[in-house]
Amino acid sequence: MRQKLTIPLFLALLAVMALVPLIGSRALVQELFMVLCLLVLALNWNMLAGFAGLMSVGQQLFVGVGGYAMFAAVILWGMDPLAGVLIGGVTAAAISVPVAFFAFRLNGAYFAIGTWAVADIARLAFGQWKALGGGTGTSLPKGAAQDMAGVVPIRALLDVSKAAAVDVMTYWLALALAAVMLAASWVFLRSRMGLGLQAVRDNPVAARSVGVDPTRLKALVFVLTAFGTGLAGGLIFIQIGRISPDAAFSLLDWTAFVIFVVVIGGIGTLPGPVIGVLVFYALEQLLADYGTVYLIVLGLIGIAVMLFARRGLWGTFLSRSGFDPLPLGHSAPKSAT
Amino acid sequence: MIWLDTLIQGILLGGLYALFAAGLSLVFGIMRLVNLAHGDLIVLGAYLILGLGTATGLHPFLAAALALPLMFALGWALQSALLNRVLGDDILPPLLVTFGLSVVIQNALLMGFSADSRKLPIGPIEAQSLPLGPVTVGAMPLITFGSAIVVILGLNWLFYHTALGRAFRATSDDPVTAQLMGIRPRRIFAVATGIAMVVATIAALYLGARANFDPAIGPARLLYAFEAVIIGGLGSLWGTLAGGLVIGVAQAMGAAINPEWQILAGHLAFVAVLLVRPRGLFPRAND
Structure with missing residues (x-):
């Protein structure tokens, strides 16, 4: 019953977010774009680590592959950047299959290091791709982003410059991606497969005994989150407009921040990443002038959360209040009276 | 001859990687703790040696000797105050805490x-070399490699010939039964991390003597070190040395073909070994 309230609230929030470009400044739109992309990455990582128990330290692999595939589509094949984003997602998912065959042979901590090593291999290998600038990287051709589908109607609608219209376009796409990802996560986690996944996380032996195949489910989550992460990667690098191996496969930007966001918000909870990204944004605004202090504070908060409130802000809220506006379980069927 | 030379350089480099990895291997073998901050702690050790050397005017080798007890205390405190609280069946909390620690140390530095x-x-010894049959090797790489062997020998002796080592092995095999025998796992863990930091300080000395370092290089060292541990197999210190040699030789070979391929070759060797032997070359314990 409570969902009846949650869904309209979610839609209302979405509508407000969608209206930001009409009232907010261009800088705000750009900032919120990055926050939304971080949210998409966080939702995906939370699905992996929080629900499937796959502690990956190598998600920058899929961000980088998504970004590079988008660049290749635009520069080498002259495609529209938006098609490039889709190709980025598909390529990331395709690459995740052989990576899974390797990484799934490794358990726990080995898995973390294995995924990280694979991401570093990709960073070094893409540095050898001379057509896309090798180690120093390359920029999107001038105007490629501005000729993107959808930019012209936005210009007509909002009466802004071409570059600003590109920002609005990527912002709306990021918002849509985040919303779809959130909704899809919710539906997936409440589905038969999602329940199986949570059962495996809570008690692998009992889950197997009722016929859940953990490896198949985890592999599915690995490939699906690679797809989502790859899409985000493509989108991020349209906005940035420039790609290099070190930026595309950055452990700090695409995995470390994401891990902190999820841990602070509440790992293994669905709203956790949303809360975490809000805290992250607030801290960023507060400590923007202090550079490295900001990272130290983030690290200390992450450690404190793990010590004192393992399920993060959202998990603490749930256990204190006992009120769950977004339940992942199903309520018991009403008994016939 | 150039290939023999490359091979020997690779083996000597592997000694350095084995030093990076030995502390990690010890901690991982005893308590299944993956310390993602290990690389940054090595870099911290290098800065500590540098600071002590500058403050006292001592040679880095002597400054490192001063740093050893400090780093032991740091490791002991870290384990007692922080890491013991997150050890358990769930591997996520220790990974996330040490990951946070890594970011904190890096940015504090x-x-x-x-x-x-x-x-x-380190003075003139840096440039000295010895003719060794058909090839010439640098004095420092040779000392580094020798130190790695001594450290592994020392740790093995500690592990298999002392009461403390018996407690290490007992806690590693079965912490609950070990407690029945009067061993306190948490204390044992604190001592183990202290020893790991001592080894890390030795690694830091050779890291800083061999090449330039800056606060950001920790994670890459951790990655090489962990690859060495995994290649060697859980709980085997000689395996860790072998793993270090595999990474070192692969990197030297890669660099000989194309300087850009050095790191890549090391990673590929790691992947190749794991595809054939997912538990590493010489696993002692089950994880």
């Missing part, structure tokens, strides 16, 4: 020492 790269001033 960046604040304290800036991003400038530093080097430990």
Whole structure:
């Protein structure tokens, strides 16, 4: 019953977010774009680590592959950047299959290091791709982003410059991606497969005994989150407009921040990443002038959360209040009276 | 002859990687704790040696000797105050805590020492070399490799010939039964991390003497070190040395073909070994 309230609230929030470009400044739109992309990455990582128990330290692999595939589509094949984003997602998912065959042979901590090593291999290998600038990287051709589908109607609608219209376009796409990802996560986690996944996380032996195949489910989550992460990667690098191996496969930007966001918000909870990204944004605004202090504070908060409130802000809220506006379980069927 | 030379350089480099990895291997073998901050702690050790050397005017080798007890205390405190609280069946909390620690140490060093790269001033020995049959090897790489062997021998002796080592092995095999025999796992863990930090300090000395270092290089060292541990197999210190040699030789071979391929070759060797032997070359314990 409570969902009846949650869904309209979610839609209302979405509508407000969608209206930001009409009232907010261009800088705000750009900032919120990055926050939304971080949210998409966080939702995906939370699905992996929080629900499937796959502690990956190598998600920058899929961000980088998504970004590079988008660049290749635009520069080498002259495609529209938006098609490039889709190709980025598909390529990331395709690459995740052989990576899974390797990484799934490794358990726990080995898995973390294995995924990280694979991401570093990709960073070094893409540095050898001379057509896309090798180690120093390359920029999107001038105007490629501005000729993107959808930019012209936005210009007509909002009466802004071409570059600003590109920002609005990527912002709306990021918002849509985040919303779809959130909704899809919710539906997936409440589905038969999602329940199986949570059962495996809570008690692998009992889950197997009722016929859940953990490896198949985890592999599915690995490939699906690679797809989502790859899409985000493509989108991020349209906005940035420039790609290099070190930026595309950055452990700090695409995995470390994401891990902190999820841990602070509440790992293994669905709203956790949303809360975490809000805290992250607030801290960023507060400590923007202090550079490295900001990272130290983030690290200390992450450690404190793990010590004192393992399920993060959202998990603490749930256990204190006992009120769950977004339940992942199903309520018991009403008994016939 | 150039290939023999490359091979020997690779083996000597592997000694350095084995030093990076030995502390990690010890901690991982005893308590299944993956310390993602290990690389940054090595870099911290290098700065500590540099600071002590500058403050006292001592040679880095002597400054490192001063740093050893400090780093032991740091490891002991870290394990007692922080890491013992997150050990358990769930592997996520220790990974996330040490990951946070890594970011904190890295940025604290960046604040304290800036991003400038530093080097430990070890004097004329840096440039000396010895003719060894058909090839010539540097004195420092040779000392590094010798230290790695001594450290592994020492740790093995500690592990298999002392009461403390027996407690290490007992806790590693079955912490509950070990407690029945009067061993306190948490204390044992604190001592183990202290020893790991001692080894890390030795690694830091050779890291700083060999090449420039700056606050950001920790994670890459951790990655090489962990690859060495995994290649060697859980709980085997000689395996860790072998793993270090595999990474070192692969990197030297890769660099000989194309300097850009050095790191890549190391990673590929790691993947190749794991595809054939997912538990590493010489696993002692089950994880």
